[in-house]
Amino acid sequence: MIIVLDVAYAESFAHVAGVVFENWTSQKAAQTYTLKVQEIAEYESGQFYKRELPCLLALLQEVK
Template sequence: MIIAVDVYYEENKAKSVGVIFQGWEDSKPLEIIVSYTETPHEYEMGYFYKRELPCIQELLKLTDISQIHTIVVDGYVYLNNEKKPGLGHYVYTHFSGKIPVIGVAKNAFRDNEAFVKKIYRGSSAKPLYITTVGIDLADAAGHIQRMYGEYRFPHLLKLLDKETKETRL
């Protein structure tokens, strides 16, 4: 199974959501899981993972992680051409490098072209930025490219975004 994860913050609370699905072309999730974190770590520029990773760790306790073969994060695996770790890399190392992680970002990040593959979906002129660890970059980009939905952002990732922001904390 595959899980796509995201976190939404409001004041001193965080809502983490995971959309679990079987295959890359699936149009519906198998399950949606939700967890809440009180007083998450404060945001530090350049250290986004310190805020997001603990929330994702708590969320993933709600699933049988041994059944997950790929984790998709909203963001980057590497932040620059020197492989400065981003959120996706920290998620990967949390699981001792046993579960591949694909980062899907909506916006470009400066100086990280070496480890990013741009993909274009639907009729959008704006790309998605794919980064990865534990899986070949071209394969990961192909998986995201094939995801269900006719628009730039795949349907299940759009559902994840909606579920994450839905209902105030």
């Protein structure tokens, strides 16, 4: 399984998306996931993990 993840930020929340592929040569998605995360950290230069990682982990909890 391969999952492609991305996060888009608004003022006080984030939308997270994940697209699952069976393998590297898959031509279409096997599954898609989206999630709205209400509590996000403020942006801090060089501290990517504080803002983005909690959103990504929240979505990964939904992946079956």
